[in-house]
Amino acid sequence: MALSDTEVEAIHLKEFGYVATGLGQFARAIEAEVRKADDVLILQLVEALGVATTPLAKDRQEVLRAITAARARLGGET
Numbered sequence: 001m002a003l004s005d006t007e008v009e010a011i012h013l014k015e016f017g018y019v020a021t022g023l024g025q026f027a028r029a030i031e032a033e034v035r036k037a038d039d040v041l042i043l044q045l046v047e048a049l050g051v052a053t054t055p056l057a058k059d060r061q062e063v064l065r066a067i068t069a070a071r072a073r074l075g076g077e078t
Helices: 005-016 022-051 059-071
Strands: none
Touching: 005 022, 022 059
16 A cells, blocks of 8 residues: 555654655655565465465475565564
């Protein structure tokens, strides 16, 4: 969910006491980078779950690696 320019400006004002110009563009650039990282993680999880649910799934290491990566990305939250 993208923040509007007004929301970004309100957050900046609250944190720093002033509003700089161009914050909306900057925030969208950051959101795009975060989304790329999230998309990679989601793809890893989907692929790992796909492997884990096949009848030929002998090794759970790929699933465990994806789960570990997800937990690390979430800051250790489970």
